[in-house]
Amino acid sequence: RKEVEQDPGPFNVPEGATVAFNCTYSNSASQSFFWYRQDCRKEPKLLMSVYSSGNEDGRFTAQLNRASQYISLLIRDSKLSDSATYLCVVINQAGTALIFGKGTTLSVSS
Amino acid sequence: IAGITQAPTSQILAAGRRMTLRCTQDMRHNAMYWYRQDLGLGLRLIHYSNTAGTTGKGEVPDGYSVSRANTDDFPLTLASAVPSQTSVYFCASSAAGGRQFFGPGTRLTVL
Numbered sequence: 001r002k003e004v005e006q007d008p009g010p011f012n013v014p015e016g017a018t019v020a021f022n023c024t025y026s027n028s029a030s031q032s033f034f035w036y037r038q039d040c041r042k043e044p045k046l047l048m049s050v051y052s053s054g055n056e057d058g059r060f061t062a063q064l065n066r067a068s069q070y071i072s073l074l075i076r077d078s079k080l081s082d083s084a085t086y087l088c089v090v091i092n093q094a095g096t097a098l099i100f101g102k103g104t105t106l107s108v109s110s
Numbered sequence: 111i112a113g114i115t116q117a118p119t120s121q122i123l124a125a126g127r128r129m130t131l132r133c134t135q136d137m138r139h140n141a142m143y144w145y146r147q148d149l150g151l152g153l154r155l156i157h158y159s160n161t162a163g164t165t166g167k168g169e170v171p172d173g174y175s176v177s178r179a180n181t182d183d184f185p186l187t188l189a190s191a192v193p194s195q196t197s198v199y200f201c202a203s204s205a206a207g208g209r210q211f212f213g214p215g216t217r218l219t220v221l
Contacts (some may be wrong), residue, residue, distance in 0.1 A: 034209065043200055043212035097168065098210055100185035
């Protein structure tokens with residue numbers, strides 16, 4: 001099993017739709033979790049951290065399920081500008097490095 | 111500057127040549143990282159440095175070397191470039207165990 005796995009997509013949704021991405025990780029001792037966003041040919045940028053109790057930032061909601069070892073990202077009321085690749089990221093047990101999933105591509109159309 | 115910069119932005123290089131990719135941050139972050147990103151493979155860690163004077167190997171270190179003489183700079187060197195090193199290279203930095211900030215990337219083509 002790969003350390004961090006994501007459905008690559010693409011997810012093609014209309015504006016206003018709600019879309020959810022899941023990500024699974026293999027190391028149960030993983031410490032911290034993030035969602036990054038990457039636009040085409042640009043660097044990844046932090047979208048949000050993922051906390052054990054779940055957290056929300058505007059239209060974005062992140063959740064962590066340690067028992068099942070997955071994290072999720074929910075995007076409500078999708079905008080054209082949400083079109084990007086979303087990377088699930090896990091910090092390893094030693095805290096020395098981030099492990100990236102390969103990303104899920106989202107395309108929002110009008 | 112504010113943040114993290116990389117140079118060059120892009121480079122075409124003949125196989126066998128030596129190349130150093132530069133990375134500089136002004137956030138006084140202790141930790142710095144080099145990744146390569148290839149289609150279908152995602153971001154893979156090449157080398158990292160938790161603090162000035164120390165470095166470590168990541169997932170794909172072969173063919174690459176790094177140094178960390180000071181806090182701000184973390185150059186990546188390809189001693190003898192090969193076509194399989196054609197990739198987009200991202201440098202990143204972070205405070206210990208925290209979110210990483212990425213540079214804009216260097217697009218390297220080895221012919």
